[in-house]
Amino acid sequence: MAQQVSYFSPGPAKIPHEVLGQLQEELVHYKGTPVSVMELSHRSKDFGNIIDATEKVVRELLGVPDNYRVLLMHGGGTGQFAAVPLNLMSRTGKADYIVTGSWSSKAAQEAAKYGTVNCVLPKSERYTGVPDRSCWKLDPEASYVYYCDNETVEGVEFQSVPDVPEGVPLVCDVSSNYFTRPIDVSKFGLLYGGAQKNIGCAGVTLVIVREDLITNPLPVCPTVLDYTVMAKNKSLYNTPPTFPIHVMGEVLAWVKKEGGVKEMERRSVEKSRMIYSIVDESNGFYSSVVTPSSRSRVNVVFRVGEDGGNEELETKFVDQATQCGLLSLKGHRSVGGIRASLYNAITVDDVHRLAEFMKKFLQENKV
Structure with a gap:
């Protein structure tokens, strides 16, 4: 399969x-x-x-x-x-x-x-x-x-x-x-x-x-x-x-x-909150520099590792995510880190899979 x-x-x-x-x-x-x-x-x-x-x-x-x-x-x-x-x-x-x-x-x-x-x-x-x-x-x-x-x-x-x-x-x-x-x-x-x-x-x-x-x-x-x-x-x-x-x-x-743009909005909020909640509750292991009131619902950008991000740990995150079928999570070269783009075609189940991976990665790699 x-x-x-x-x-x-x-x-x-x-x-x-x-x-x-x-x-x-x-x-x-x-x-x-x-x-x-x-x-x-x-x-x-x-x-x-x-x-x-x-x-x-x-x-x-x-x-x-x-x-x-x-x-x-x-x-x-x-x-x-x-x-x-x-x-x-x-x-x-x-x-x-x-x-x-x-x-x-x-x-x-x-x-x-x-x-x-x-x-x-x-x-x-x-x-x-x-x-x-x-x-x-x-x-x-x-x-x-x-x-x-x-x-x-x-x-x-x-x-x-x-x-x-x-x-x-x-x-x-x-x-x-x-x-x-x-x-x-x-x-x-x-x-x-x-x-x-x-x-x-x-x-x-x-x-x-x-x-x-x-x-x-x-x-x-x-x-x-x-x-x-x-x-x-x-x-x-x-x-x-x-x-x-x-x-x-x-x-x-x-x-x-599927229900029009109002339904797409509802899904966008649900999907982005799923990831941001993990970032905010990780005690600094995951972090975002974006002001909470300006956070994107469709491009969730964050760093991995204490003190604002660790490139070696972020490479490990991307590699292990890829092995799990979670693809194209590397952040833009100008800002680094991780970027999860949660556009309309991305399902709630897709984001749930990413959320579970993030929790597991946190448990295995936190200091």
Whole structure:
């Protein structure tokens, strides 16, 4: 009998098993057609049905208002680091960036190529949470305010939507926690995220943008990143990532069947609490530098060993976990330690297996 495997990769991440089974069948013949789903023309009626169904389930699950466009784009989250300023910076030539981790920092660096970037927070050598609103410096004349809702590297997550000056659009990278909890889309000018963590496989980026923000891109904006062009052509200006779009649609259909984003939120809370409780009750053997009020529900980052972590012990932890079928737990190289990514496709049973391993490892290795 094959070993049970639980895959905690930060991305590309686990896809629900029943979705994979369906996709496997469609790789040869898609719904009675003589061709693979990967071979369908993006101009065909069959693919038209796929992209329409994908947009429909996105709108249904998140309650997307009618004055927002749903775009399915190339380039991943990193592509949107450039697309956002290229499309929105022209309003005033400057933008506010709330930098709370590695990804928002990279986004700010990219945006600085196209306008003036104001870092809302004081510069930090180590990202351990979302600083109190009292220390923020927001510009009421900014073209937009940008933040990353969940920093996968550091394990920092916003627990509420930031308040911004009236009339300034709020832009959010939700790549790693898209569809893990309800979102009031009307509070945002733009939301985006790569699919490869919670909603599909690598290759497509889901952008939800308010219609009034897609009219005036910078002249240097490449056509493939131009929201105006993509909206006008319903994401079909050029050949889109057809198979990843189909996978996204099927994964979101699975989310709907499982109970929607409210149920995903309930599971996220249950799964993350299971791990954080062990960390907090380990008397320092496991530790987290993230402020409890900013701890991520989907990327649980912690160290192993007293005094803030022991690299030799952490290597042992990862090796033994791998032998037990608990895969991809090594932390990001920039912060070290352990990272358990608890995305939607990770089951409560998967996390229970990890929790039991952590308890056993603690008993066998504590000083």
